[in-house]
Amino acid sequence: MEKLSGSEIVIKSLIDQGVDTVFGYPGGAVLPIYDSLFKQNSIKHFLVRQEAGAIHAAEGYAKSSSKIGVVLVTSGPGATNIVTGLTDAIMDSVPIVCITGQVPQHLIGSDAFQECDTTGITRPCTKHNYLVKDVNQLSEVFHEAFKIAKNGKPGPVLIDIPKDVQFALGHYKKPETITIQNHRLFQPKIINNDNKVEEATKLISESRKPIFYIGGGCINSGNDASDLVREFVKLTGAPATMTLMGLGVCAASNSQSLGMLGMHGMYEANLAMHECDVMINIGARFDDRVTGRLDAFSPNSKKIHIDIEASNINKNVKVDIPIVGDVKQIVTKLISSWKKNNYSIDKSYSNSWWEKINKWKKIDCLSFENNSDIIKPQLAIKKLFEQTKNKDTFITTEVGQHQMWAAQYYKFEKPNRWITSGGLGTMGFGMPAAIGAQIANPEALVIDIAGDGSILMNIQEMSTAVQYRLPIKIFILNNEYMGMVRQWQELLHGGRYSESYMDSLPDFVKLAESFKGIGLRAKKPEELDNVIKEMINSDKPVIADIWVDKEENCFPMIQSGSAHNEMVLNNKMKQDSKSKEKGKILV
Amino acid sequence: MNKSVYSSQTTDKPSKRHLITVLVDNEPGVLARVVGMFSGRGYNIDSLNVAEVVTNDHLSCITIVTHGTDEVVDLIRKQLNTIVPVHSVNDFQDQESAVEAEVALVYLYLEENNKKESYKICDIYRARKIENENNTTIFEIAGTSERIDSFISDIEKICKIEIVRSGPIAISSLLRE
Numbered sequence: 007m008e009k010l011s012g013s014e015i016v017i018k019s020l021i022d023q024g025v026d027t028v029f030g031y032p033g034g035a036v037l038p039i040y041d042s043l044f045k046q047n048s049i050k051h052f053l054v055r056q057e058a059g060a061i062h063a064a065e066g067y068a069k070s071s072s073k074i075g076v077v078l079v080t081s082g083p084g085a086t087n088i089v090t091g092l093t094d095a096i097m098d099s100v101p102i103v104c105i106t107g108q109v110p111q112h113l114i115g116s117d118a119f120q121e122c123d124t125t126g127i128t129r130p131c132t133k134h135n136y137l138v139k140d141v142n143q144l145s146e147v148f149h150e151a152f153k154i155a156k157n158g159k160p161g162p163v164l165i166d167i168p169k170d171v172q173f174a175l176g177h178y179k180k181p182e183t184i185t186i187q188n189h190r191l192f193q194p195k196i197i198n199n200d201n202k203v204e205e206a207t208k209l210i211s212e213s214r215k216p217i218f219y220i221g222g223g224c225i226n227s228g229n230d231a232s233d234l235v236r237e238f239v240k241l242t243g244a245p246a247t248m249t250l251m252g253l254g255v256c257a258a259s260n261s262q263s264l265g266m267l268g269m270h271g272m273y274e275a276n277l278a279m280h281e282c283d284v285m286i287n288i289g290a291r292f293d294d295r296v297t298g299r300l301d302a303f304s305p306n307s308k309k310i311h312i313d314i315e316a317s318n319i320n321k322n323v324k325v326d327i328p329i330v331g332d333v334k335q336i337v338t339k340l341i342s343s344w345k346k347n348n349y350s351i352d353k354s355y356s357n358s359w360w361e362k363i364n365k366w367k368k369i370d371c372l373s374f375e376n377n378s379d380i381i382k383p384q385l386a387i388k389k390l391f392e393q394t395k396n397k398d399t400f401i402t403t404e405v406g407q408h409q410m411w412a413a414q415y416y417k418f419e420k421p422n423r424w425i426t427s428g429g430l431g432t433m434g435f436g437m438p439a440a441i442g443a444q445i446a447n448p449e450a451l452v453i454d455i456a457g458d459g460s461i462l463m464n465i466q467e468m469s470t471a472v473q474y475r476l477p478i479k480i481f482i483l484n485n486e487y488m489g490m491v492r493q494w495q496e497l498l499h500g501g502r503y504s505e506s507y508m509d510s511l512p513d514f515v516k517l518a519e520s521f522k523g524i525g526l527r528a529k530k531p532e533e534l535d536n537v538i539k540e541m542i543n544s545d546k547p548v549i550a551d552i553w554v555d556k557e558e559n560c561f562p563m564i565q566s567g568s569a570h571n572e573m574v575l576n577n578k579m580k581q582d583s584k585s586k587e588k589g590k591i592l593v
Numbered sequence: 594m595n596k597s598v599y600s601s602q603t604t605d606k607p608s609k610r611h612l613i614t615v616l617v618d619n620e621p622g623v624l625a626r627v628v629g630m631f632s633g634r635g636y637n638i639d640s641l642n643v644a645e646v647v648t649n650d651h652l653s654c655i656t657i658v659t660h661g662t663d664e665v666v667d668l669i670r671k672q673l674n675t676i677v678p679v680h681s682v683n684d685f686q687d688q689e690s691a692v693e694a695e696v697a698l699v700y701l702y703l704e705e706n707n708k709k710e711s712y713k714i715c716d717i718y719r720a721r722k723i724e725n726e727n728n729t730t731i732f733e734i735a736g737t738s739e740r741i742d743s744f745i746s747d748i749e750k751i752c753k754i755e756i757v758r759s760g761p762i763a764i765s766s767l768l769r770e
Contacts (some may be wrong), residue, residue, distance in 0.1 A: 125622060130633050134677040137621065154677060188678045190618075317671035320664060 033080025158192025222288020
């Protein structure tokens with residue numbers, strides 16, 4: 007058999023894994039791979055402006071396409087710059103394969119130029135990582151890495167390749183010739199899943215106040231999974247609330263959908279979680295943003311927890327019926343068990359449960375006071391939604407107030423349309439993620455809802471968007487503050503706005519123009535519609551600078567240290583001082 | 594349960610000693626993965642022992658003694674299972690029928706007045722003298738950790754010592770098919 011160089015094996019492995027898109031940035035230790043990349047036409051490489059942009063773009067690409075995002079960066083600073091993205095991907099279960107160059111093997115450990123212990127640094131923030139020392143193992147490692155990235159709970163995998171291995175000659179093995187030992191891949195280890203499914207449907211059928219608590223696992227399980235979840239929710243007639251990562255699994259317009267729950271979730275969703283007697287958690291992980299105070303979290307409910315990751319069971323909240331497995335598989339079983347047993351929830355119970363929920367809904371927790379002079383951030387999102395809802399739209403966000411307003415006021419009808427950094431909360435995620443989403447969906451409208459603070463964290467990627475003619479739209483809710491930090495300082499730190507005011511922001515319109523994109527601005531509510539319209543209709547990258555009310559707070563809110571039934575709805579309702587002191591310690 | 598200030602539901606449960614064995618592929622970094630999981634998630638390691646056990650298949654056994662509530666140790670077990678090169682995880686707390694042993698090497702600072710008594714104690718505990726080129730008195734003692742603890746406490750009363758211990762290892766005593 008003909009021998010190939012390590013770098014040729016890298017390219018061949020990627021092609022055989024169906025990869026056609028790579029995000030990266032070259033450097034000394036990956037030059038052989040870039041050379042092989044130059045000599046082929048199957049894989050398109052997108053050059054970012056900083057490695058962080060590459061991995062967030064790969065995340066956006068993966069989340070909007072259900073493919074695996076691939077990143078190629080050099081050793082040392084190239085590798086350390088992707089650490090945030092790797093952590094982001096492991097927290098939000100995004101399938102990523104990262105290829106990093108490494109100094110030649112004889113230099114490893116000598117503090118060589120651009121050397122760092124990449125596998126050591128990235129061990130806690132990858133599902134698995136490799137340092138490949140033998141060129142003959144390279145293809146095997148690649149095929150296993152792609153399998154691991156997607157298998158079970160998806161996540162990032164990193165392959166570190168010393169430069170001499172990229173040059174060395176070796177044999178290539180095709181994916182189908184490789185056997186991966188069983189223990190290295192996910193297998194649900196719970197044997198009596200079927201009994202658990204029967205127990206679960208029986209429990210739901212006997213419930214009086216059931217609620218579905220739906221998370222990002224449903225999205226990771228594929229589009230069919232969301233359809234199945236919708237079907238099961240409909241069969242039971244129970245209300246359904248979604249986590250930040252689960253938005254879109256149930257259509258926002260569906261009458262059974264209560265919207266998002268948690269810290270900035272809907273009043274009715276949180277109160278229903280607090281009062282329910284049976285909770286059906288599908289693909290969510292009882293995150294602290296969702297549960298609030300644990301000892302007061304849904305105190306009177308029996309909890310069913312469906313999760314692909316056994317280590318998520320009983321991690322934060324003790325559950326009654328744990329079912330370890332893939333959402334699609336388990337919900338299929340739940341549906342057939344429900345139908346087989348002819349189950350239904352007693353009408354009189356379900357009517358009084360819905361009556362209660364509808365009463366909470368009447369509070370209208372998303373209402374806000376409009377103003378004719380100043381643009382309210384909530385209004386900006388609402389208007390954006392109105393003008394984009396009938397288009398093929400993907401929304402990405404940065405992190406902060408604008409992210410929560412987007413989650414609250416933008417109504418998602420389909421899964422995979424909402425791309426946000428949930429677990430890690432990475433500012434600077436949104437624009438590169440939008441670039442990735444636009445590359446995966448060239449015809450779609452991709453909008454990054456951003457804040458003035460976050461957007462500056464990866465603003466250099468505007469240059470990438472322009473280079474590849476990616477018509478992404480950056481919709482900045484500009485309040486000249488790190489809004490969420492300011493809000494917490496107002497609520498918990500006596501209004502001492504320590505370092506949360508953004509002095510000397512750039513002129514975002516000129517900034518966009520300097521990148522050869524389009525810059526737009528709205529200062530008054532009456533300008534909003536036209537700016538949004540112009541933004542959407544442009545075929546170029548656009549930055550729309552929306553000047554919003556500087557001191558608007560994001561409500562409703564469960565302040566940290568509080569429980570679901572202690573929501574604060576507006577500035578007038580303040581938290582009592584005792585839980586305030588306790589809450590200060592938390593993040 | 595976690596240690597967040599969101600006071601968790603089960604913090605008052607008793608903390609127990611658990612001996613966990615982890616069978617792993619003997620590949621670079623595997624120990625760091627296992628140990629890093631403990632430190633990264635705030636679990637404790639009281640002792641640690643690693644050695645290759647099946648040379649042909651490159652399998653190593655990592656033995657860890659930890660302590661925690663049943664819930665915490667259950668999470669440790671599940672977290673270990675998520676590590677790619679991990680084959681299996683065994684918690685010997687669950688199994689009555691396990692045999693446990695540890696090895697200690699003890700250097701005795703012998704003097705004329707404690708020599709006889711020290712040898713007597715070593716004899717009682719069946720500690721074995723290890724010959725060495727420098728002709729110093731080094732004893733090896735094997736057995737349960739409690740037995741070694743008790744030996745140390747007895748011998749320390751009469752003689753200054755220096756000691757190294759392997760940490761316990763364990764194996765199931767059930768009849769194999």
